Amino acid sequence: MTTAMMHSLYLTGRSLRILRREPAYLAFTLIQPMVWLLLFSQLFESVTEIPGFGDTSYITYLTPGVIVMNAIMTANWAGTSFIDDMNRGVMDRNLTSPLSRGALINGILSYQAVVTVAQSLIIFGIGLLMGARYDGGVAGVLVVLVASTLLAIFFAALSCAMALLVRSQESLIGMSMFLALPLTFLSSVLMAPELVPGWVDTVASFNPVDWAATASREALAGATDWGVVAGQTGFLVALALLMGWLATRAFRAYQRTV
Amino acid sequence: MPVSSITHATAGPPARTEAAIEASELTKTYGSGATAVPALSGVSFSVPAGTVFGLLGPNGAGKSTTTKILTTLSGADSGTATVAGYDVARQGAQVRHAIGYVPQKPCFDPTATGHENLTLQGRIYGIPIREIRRRAGELLAQFGLADAAGRVAKTWSGGMQRKLDVALALIHRPQVLFLDEPTTGLDPEARADMWAEISELTDADGLTVLLTTHYLEEADNLADRLVIVDRGRVVATGTPEELKAELAGDTVHVQLADPADRERALGAFESVEGVHQVTAEESTLNARVGNGAAVLPKALAALDARDVLLASVTVARPSLDDVYLRHAGRSFRTADQIDSMEAAR
The missing domain is CATH 3.40.50.300 (P-loop containing nucleotide triphosphate hydrolases)
Incomplete structure (x- = not known):
């Protein structure tokens, strides 16, 4: 294993340790996904009665959507750990150690991937108890995990890049929320594409949140069109890689101002 | 090494x-x-x-x-x-x-x-x-x-x-x-x-x-x-x-009872033989002198003759503060405060 990979692993371990040692944070991280599912499934229960929604139950429709939405909501906080590190001397010490900038970003992204997979499995479990059915089987579940993790990596990298640029907790959270909610609602996360206005459907086709939701739902529904899954997942891989690279570049901006 | x-x-x-x-x-x-x-x-x-x-x-x-x-x-x-x-x-x-x-x-x-x-x-x-x-x-x-x-x-x-x-x-x-x-x-x-x-x-x-x-x-x-x-x-x-050795001799620190006396006090000090350099800030005077023990009585007499009231007088070996004062032209404490105020703005 290369030094950079080892370094990423150590940093992921550090983040997981912090999560373990902060019970309130851990509880919030585990309970939040359940709340999303319970809340939205109750709130929008009757949408299946709208003609054209199809004959799937709303909980079956919603579960992959909530997994995708939860991935964004959690990943949006990724940059806050960078800001904590900057407010203390940790960032400066790390940047004067053999840790590479890529390893610093990778450490956060890998941690985010672990958390996203754990949260997604919780949502799958709760969904099952509430009556959701996953006809796509194990392969379908795996696609959902991959797609939501890729989306989480994209948003986490974006959050890290913004953290390095704005260097303030308040600005970071404000910008994240500004992005997360519209991107969620301009997608098929909560509502079938057949039922939204045409322009929303058009915007959604450029929206990574919708790519993840579409791939997930397609894979989970059974009778999967794997071409659609591969296409949407491919976009997500490219975007996650691009954003990870940009986040690594954002260290330059930070180091110019220290 | x-x-x-x-x-x-x-x-x-x-x-x-x-x-x-x-x-x-x-x-x-x-x-x-x-x-x-x-x-x-x-x-x-x-x-x-x-x-x-x-x-x-x-x-x-x-x-x-x-x-x-x-x-x-x-x-x-x-x-x-x-x-x-x-x-x-x-x-x-x-x-x-x-x-x-x-x-x-x-x-x-x-x-x-x-x-x-x-x-x-x-x-x-x-x-x-x-x-x-x-x-x-x-x-x-x-x-x-x-x-x-x-x-x-x-x-x-x-x-x-x-x-x-x-x-x-x-x-x-x-x-x-x-x-x-x-x-x-x-x-x-x-x-x-x-x-x-x-x-x-x-x-x-x-x-x-x-x-x-x-x-x-x-x-x-x-x-x-x-x-x-x-x-x-x-x-x-x-x-x-x-x-500290570059600053030959001793330092006399004078605290004035009234800052308004500063100019008169400065004049008094400059008139005394053996005083190399005097700087004043608010109600404080710092003088570098050859031999503190010899200069002090003369300096006190000169201040007294000009009716300058003193709060305190000390004679000390030069400190790094005096070194800073000589090279930067202001006392360290003042510089520290001013510069942190500027940094805060």
Whole structure:
């Protein structure tokens, strides 16, 4: 294993340790996904009665959507750990150690991937108890995990890049929320594409949140069109890689101002 | 002083040099255009290996900026510098293996124990786990942290936490240690404790320490040599004794009962034989004199003849404050306050 990979692993371990040692944070991280599912499934229960929604139950429709939405909501906080590190001397010490900038970003992204997979499995479990059915089987579940993790990596990298640029907790959270909610609602996360206005459907086709939701739902529904899954997942891989690279570049901006 | 080999360095032997740190004409400006803030305007100094070197100056003088350039955290606009023989601009990776850096702000992980903090830091430098355990035990004992090592660091006292920061920077046996304001925010007891630890560091491993501080007594106590930095420039270089010896004679400090008497008091002092230089700030007069005991009665007589009322008079051997006053043209305390107010704006 290369030094950079080892370094990423150590940093992921550090983040997981912090999560373990902060019970309130851990509880919030585990309970939040359940709340999303319970809340939205109750709130929008009757949408299946709208003609054209199809004959799937709303909980079956919603579960992959909530997994995708939860991935964004959690990943949006990724940059806050960078800001904590900057407010203390940790960032400066790390940047004067053999840790590479890529390893610093990778450490956060890998941690985010672990958390996203754990949260997604919780949502799958709760969904099952509430009556959701996953006809796509194990392969379908795996696609959902991959797609939501890729989306989480994209948003986490974006959050890290913004953290390095704005260097303030308040600005970071404000910008994240500004992005997360519209991107969620301009997608098929909560509502079938057949039922939204045409322009929303058009915007959604450029929206990574919708790519993840579409791939997930397609894979989970059974009778999967794997071409659609591969296409949407491919976009997500490219975007996650691009954003990870940009986040690594954002260290330059930070180091110019220290 | 032999420079020990660097086990983790990946390329090229260090250039032959006697000095552990060599800074030459470093300049740096933050921002550009109308908002440009010059931080360094030509800082040069040389640090002999195995010594404690002080970078003394008021807040905003350029100490931290200099440290950030030398630790590769930041880049200089112009000028060159080598640390442990490596060029900070071109051989950053080698420099980072050779140095330990304790930033001004705390850098330990509060949710991890002392052992866990040191273990992660050791792994970052690629040290085998057995060696990390041995070295961590050694450092925890050296800094008197062994009893607390199994508890999470947020439960420790401020002084212990700061010592952990220093221990973290030493886990990989660096050649050069950078301490940026190591005792700021510590209570007097913890500060004295930290001073004792720092002064032992160079004896043990031939470590070179670069210490930035805005505490005059800290530089006086710890530094073998020092530079005084003011507004981005080096204004004086030498050992604390040399710098004080340059100011021949004694210093007379006079506190006036009424600041309005300042001009008259200044006139009185200047008329006395044996007074070399007088400066006045608000209600304080500082005079450098040849022989304090001989000058004082004459000075008091001159002040009395002009009806100047005094609050206090002291005669002292020159301090680093007097050295600073002479080179920077203002007293250290005033500069520190003014410059921190400017920094806050």
